[in-house]
Amino acid sequence: MREEQQFVSGLYARLDALREEAESAVQASLAQVGNGSQARLERDVMVAEQSGLLAAFDAGENGLCFGRLEFRDGRDHHIGRIGIRASDIERTPLVIDWRAEVARPFYLATGHTPMGLRRRRHITSEGRRVTALHDEILDLSDTTRTGHEAADADEVLLAALDSARTGRMHDIVQTIQAEQDRVIRAPHQGVLVVEGGPGTGKTVVALHRAAFLLYAHRELLAKRAVLVVGPNPAFLGYIGEVLPALGETGVLLATLGELFPGVTATGTDSPAAAEVKGRAEMADVLARALRDRQQLPEPGAPMVIEHDDGELVLDWSIAYEARDAARAADLPHNLARPTFAFHVIDALTRQLAERIGHDPYGGPNFLGPDDIAQLGKAVAVSPEVHAAVEELWPTLTPERFVTDFLAEPTHLSDEDAAAVRRAPGGDWTSADVPLLDEAAELLGVDDSAERARAEAKWQREVAYAQGVLDVSYASRTYEFEDKEENDPEGAEVLLAHDIMDAERMAERQEEADHRSAAERAAADRTWAFGHIIVDEAQELSAMAWRLLMRRSPTRSMTLVGDPAQTAESGGVGSWREILAPYVEDRWEYARLGVNYRTPAEIMDVAAEVPRAAGVAGFEPPSSVRSTGVRPWARRVDDLAVAVADAVAEEASGVGRLAVIAPRALHGALAGKLPDVSGPEGEVDLTRRVVLIDPRQAKGLEFDSVLVVEPALYGTSDLYVALTRATQRLGILSSRELPDALASLL
Numbered sequence: 001m002r003e004e005q006q007f008v009s010g011l012y013a014r015l016d017a018l019r020e021e022a023e024s025a026v027q028a029s030l031a032q033v034g035n036g037s038q039a040r041l042e043r044d045v046m047v048a049e050q051s052g053l054l055a056a057f058d059a060g061e062n063g064l065c066f067g068r069l070e071f072r073d074g075r076d077h078h079i080g081r082i083g084i085r086a087s088d089i090e091r092t093p094l095v096i097d098w099r100a101e102v103a104r105p106f107y108l109a110t111g112h113t114p115m116g117l118r119r120r121r122h123i124t125s126e127g128r129r130v131t132a133l134h135d136e137i138l139d140l141s142d143t144t145r146t147g148h149e150a151a152d153a154d155e156v157l158l159a160a161l162d163s164a165r166t167g168r169m170h171d172i173v174q175t176i177q178a179e180q181d182r183v184i185r186a187p188h189q190g191v192l193v194v195e196g197g198p199g200t201g202k203t204v205v206a207l208h209r210a211a212f213l214l215y216a217h218r219e220l221l222a223k224r225a226v227l228v229v230g231p232n233p234a235f236l237g238y239i240g241e242v243l244p245a246l247g248e249t250g251v252l253l254a255t256l257g258e259l260f261p262g263v264t265a266t267g268t269d270s271p272a273a274a275e276v277k278g279r280a281e282m283a284d285v286l287a288r289a290l291r292d293r294q295q296l297p298e299p300g301a302p303m304v305i306e307h308d309d310g311e312l313v314l315d316w317s318i319a320y321e322a323r324d325a326a327r328a329a330d331l332p333h334n335l336a337r338p339t340f341a342f343h344v345i346d347a348l349t350r351q352l353a354e355r356i357g358h359d360p361y362g363g364p365n366f367l368g369p370d371d372i373a374q375l376g377k378a379v380a381v382s383p384e385v386h387a388a389v390e391e392l393w394p395t396l397t398p399e400r401f402v403t404d405f406l407a408e409p410t411h412l413s414d415e416d417a418a419a420v421r422r423a424p425g426g427d428w429t430s431a432d433v434p435l436l437d438e439a440a441e442l443l444g445v446d447d448s449a450e451r452a453r454a455e456a457k458w459q460r461e462v463a464y465a466q467g468v469l470d471v472s473y474a475s476r477t478y479e480f481e482d483k484e485e486n487d488p489e490g491a492e493v494l495l496a497h498d499i500m501d502a503e504r505m506a507e508r509q510e511e512a513d514h515r516s517a518a519e520r521a522a523a524d525r526t527w528a529f530g531h532i533i534v535d536e537a538q539e540l541s542a543m544a545w546r547l548l549m550r551r552s553p554t555r556s557m558t559l560v561g562d563p564a565q566t567a568e569s570g571g572v573g574s575w576r577e578i579l580a581p582y583v584e585d586r587w588e589y590a591r592l593g594v595n596y597r598t599p600a601e602i603m604d605v606a607a608e609v610p611r612a613a614g615v616a617g618f619e620p621p622s623s624v625r626s627t628g629v630r631p632w633a634r635r636v637d638d639l640a641v642a643v644a645d646a647v648a649e650e651a652s653g654v655g656r657l658a659v660i661a662p663r664a665l666h667g668a669l670a671g672k673l674p675d676v677s678g679p680e681g682e683v684d685l686t687r688r689v690v691l692i693d694p695r696q697a698k699g700l701e702f703d704s705v706l707v708v709e710p711a712l713y714g715t716s717d718l719y720v721a722l723t724r725a726t727q728r729l730g731i732l733s734s735r736e737l738p739d740a741l742a743s744l745l
């Protein structure tokens, strides 16, 4: 213990020194007043480099070093949250990043396959103080004993699973299990589907995979960012601290409703509306609705346009030909509009020229090409002509178009149209966001001038950044050990050039724009992410998948979900169905089978629900632990009073409690519960007691859970609600209990 404490203290001293170095480097460079370009270059290099380091140093503050590997061949490595090197000339690695290949036996080695290990040690600490060691001997011929040999190999894991919850998800670097490690480090670059029952670690594993990918492909992903899509804002808040705790900040967390910049989805759809809006054929419906917006005057009822040089008659055939030409260009609606306008203007100009230059005696037209050009210019700038073009081929924004469509839904059956119909001015919903995105694709944005300007600016930035890199070449190093092919131990020092190319540097340099790639991605609908992780992927509709696939042209994605927990009526049935249109059958599948959250006593009860409902292919995960505490159920008359009593009883214990109840009951329940977070405003998961509905409970967990009036839930909602507890589960009902739960009474 003393030896490890000494080592860990030395490590923190080094961390402090590195942090101080980075901070004073930033301070010193910011204070530089030199205005020569050389000084500016150096300052910018310094600030850009050091800010990434500082985020990682902060991450290292808690549980910096949590493991040690002693190999049979004498190698001996400490494993940590980040890699750190000594200040000596060789820059000896002191602690190895958990993501480095050399750290892998920490997660995978077993007595059966020791991977060269003699001994594996888990180091537990509080702050900077080492509090416990657990050793496992993997080489049976090794007779040395330290006195820290663990009786149970899973002691550290079980302690982590048993600990009281804080309302925030924590990282699991110290206790990643072998089946999870294989998912986290899966070499597959394309679509990886991870399926597993409740509590199997799908979410936490996906987040660690993001951290791993950011490590393994740092250059690409720092530039293109990683997107994590989760089901609701409370869930994103719940998982939001995991990646920063791993030193990674280049990640955008968003719900689907947040993926159309400029639109905030605050409304909710009826299940029927969400289902219709999510169907794949909506893409076609919108395309047809848009064609309807490309109109013609009625035959025989032309538009008559007042013009200085005489009346212009825009009739059916002029518009028809112009529309044909514009559609033939095969461009999005707004980008095809100039073609339509050009053809209309051209035809009206010819009409005018024929009238003005007409020779009553049948000779050739009096007007020469210059006169006609003159006439054409006047027609082209006429506000009346523009108004007519706008009427026939309107410039549309996605918001305008979708609002109009929802006000008067076309190309849908009467029943479907009635489900989605909404008066203009209503709130946007999450199911509208994929429609808006589809509309944006169909409409296109005429941003050619904007793009040309941006490109010119970009070229200047890249040239500048190249200069910065030339100055910094070989003069600065990253302190981390990092993965390097020619160094299996990951002991190569990384040069500025290796981690930052001119383009990425330029991205960082955009003076007015100090945002990270993730921040810029959030504001850009057409951003192509380096990798996308989708949690609760089973909930997404076909239209939502279209949106996500547009954000991932490389199809580098990790999708996690559990079909048995599908709640949304728009959710797509099978992975094959979801993925076939985009990657055919080129995707990998992994399954997690152990439940780390819910004790066996609770899981046994919860599994009865899908089983009784005959959910096809249902296979419950097996719980890794049992607590000896059986779930209970009570039939009560006054629900609100019974809930308040049960909360008072439960809340005296440690940890956090959730009351999961149908929304309609929230008003009545909240009146009797003191200081509960939920019914109004944001759900604050760090409160002792939280009142939520089954949908909000998705993906979350609590020490203790009270499920209220389960008879009112659908199968998957009830299954989700029953699998949220890490310790205790109680059920309160004023009605007959669903059959699957009746035995609890």
Ligand SMILES: Nc1ncnc2c1ncn2[C@@H]1O[C@H](COP(=O)(O)OP(=O)(O)OP(=O)(O)O)[C@@H](O)[C@H]1O
Pocket (backbone or CB within 6 Å): 157, 160, 161, 169, 170, 172, 175, 176, 177, 180, 196, 197, 198, 199, 200, 201, 202, 203, 204, 205, 562, 565, 596, 597, 698, 699, 700, 701, 723
């Ligand atoms: N290897 C591990 N070590 C420690 N804790 C773990 C491990 N794996 C999972 N857990 C814990 O188990 C709990 C469940 O994990 P997570 O929420 O990722 O599961 P899930 O599969 O997404 O569940 P659900 O589908 O029910 O939302 C979390 O508290 C997580 O930290």
